Amino acid sequence: MSTINGSYSDNTPSTTPAGLPAKQNVAPVKAVDTQSVLKRLQSELMSLMMSGDPGISAFPEEDNIFNWKGTIHGSNETVFEGTEYKLALSFPADYPFKPPKVKFETGCFHPNVDVFGNICLDILQDKWSSAYDVRTILLSIQSLLGEPNTSSPLNTQAAALWSNQEEYRKMVEKHYKPSTA
Amino acid sequence: MKKIEGENGSEEGEIKREGGERKRWNRKPERAQGSLSLGIGEARSFYEVKHLQQCVKDELIDLSDNNNLDHDYVYGFRIETCVDRYMEYDEEVMMRAAVEQSLFENGGGRRPTPANEAAIKGLERLMIKDNEDTNCSICLEEFDVNKEEKRFKVTMPCKHEFHESCIIQWLHTNHVCPLCRYQLPVMGDSKE
Numbered sequence: 001m002s003t004i005n006g007s008y009s010d011n012t013p014s015t016t017p018a019g020l021p022a023k024q025n026v027a028p029v030k031a032v033d034t035q036s037v038l039k040r041l042q043s044e045l046m047s048l049m050m051s052g053d054p055g056i057s058a059f060p061e062e063d064n065i066f067n068w069k070g071t072i073h074g075s076n077e078t079v080f081e082g083t084e085y086k087l088a089l090s091f092p093a094d095y096p097f098k099p100p101k102v103k104f105e106t107g108c109f110h111p112n113v114d115v116f117g118n119i120c121l122d123i124l125q126d127k128w129s130s131a132y133d134v135r136t137i138l139l140s141i142q143s144l145l146g147e148p149n150t151s152s153p154l155n156t157q158a159a160a161l162w163s164n165q166e167e168y169r170k171m172v173e174k175h176y177k178p179s180t181a
Numbered sequence: 182m183k184k185i186e187g188e189n190g191s192e193e194g195e196i197k198r199e200g201g202e203r204k205r206w207n208r209k210p211e212r213a214q215g216s217l218s219l220g221i222g223e224a225r226s227f228y229e230v231k232h233l234q235q236c237v238k239d240e241l242i243d244l245s246d247n248n249n250l251d252h253d254y255v256y257g258f259r260i261e262t263c264v265d266r267y268m269e270y271d272e273e274v275m276m277r278a279a280v281e282q283s284l285f286e287n288g289g290g291r292r293p294t295p296a297n298e299a300a301i302k303g304l305e306r307l308m309i310k311d312n313e314d315t316n317c318s319i320c321l322e323e324f325d326v327n328k329e330e331k332r333f334k335v336t337m338p339c340k341h342e343f344h345e346s347c348i349i350q351w352l353h354t355n356h357v358c359p360l361c362r363y364q365l366p367v368m369g370d371s372k373e
Contacts, residue, residue, distance in 0.1 A: 036320060043321045096319060097354050126293055130351045131318040131359035 037095050041065050044133050056138040058089065066091045069105075070138050078146035079169040086179050087141070088117075089134065099128035102137060109168075109175035111148040111159035119144075120154050296356035296365035305336040306345060318360055319347035339363035 041060070048058060058070035070087040074080025086105040092098045102124055104117035112120040123132060123140055153159035161168050309332055313324040317334070324334055324344070333345035341360045343351075348359075356365045 040321055047321075097350055128293070129355075129357070129359040129362070130347075133321075 111153040114154040293355035
């Protein structure tokens, strides 16, 4: 799996079954247990399909279970109501110990989303926990839409406009280009 | 090159002051030299030259702090990255690129801190006796007595339980409980 997110696995220390970690200062690349990652992703897919959360969905790409496409609907009563956003999720070989990379594929005018679709959300970076999953990620991003963090924006224009919800809605509509796929 | 020399002394001078030893600086690889000249040749205004100068200087200081001066590849690469960024984008996009880089490249500067070894070894460890109706929140699999490779579970001080292999790998990445963020001591808190 080294071709997938090779950089991700660089600092994962190895462990021994006895619970005595073979610790080195800067651990070399670990032989990643692909099987357990696959298992976990399959298990997530199952529960995501069973849960039937309204407004979110995700499914692996045809040929690669490490790459998923997700969809988020803008929540009602927010300026994003009625819009739908496609996201790309790419899981590292040492998932869930490292977070997946998540990007908007549909343009999104939002204080915490940049022009490339990158999302500034703490749980996808330093606040990631191995107990999070695709479902919680998508729900978090969905709630981020309606509750942006305007104090450290990636899109300063969006952050400045947030206080004017009426004008903001116009910008959302202007920037919104739903995918035809 | 001339503009930089006129503005703030020669590059050599700058680095000699910041980095310390002259001979290290003299080992500057050709690649970096070339990129530097290229970048400055393309610069159009005083502001841009100043900006590039600061940018290059920061990179070099950073490099010398990290003792990376001996690695020619890293050295050349970092400088080129800096110059490329400077040349291709306006300031806003450049800033965004920097943010993006720090956030998305391998965790950037906000990498989580692993727990220390002593704390990990001190965790309560039990053999799984009966099939339990609960799952490990890391692998999402049940605590199953029949699973050869996952026969032990570990209880964190916050009472959350995980497969031993799962939680140990996690704690080597981050010192907090995956479920409640209870903090174990980090590396450096005490000697192992």
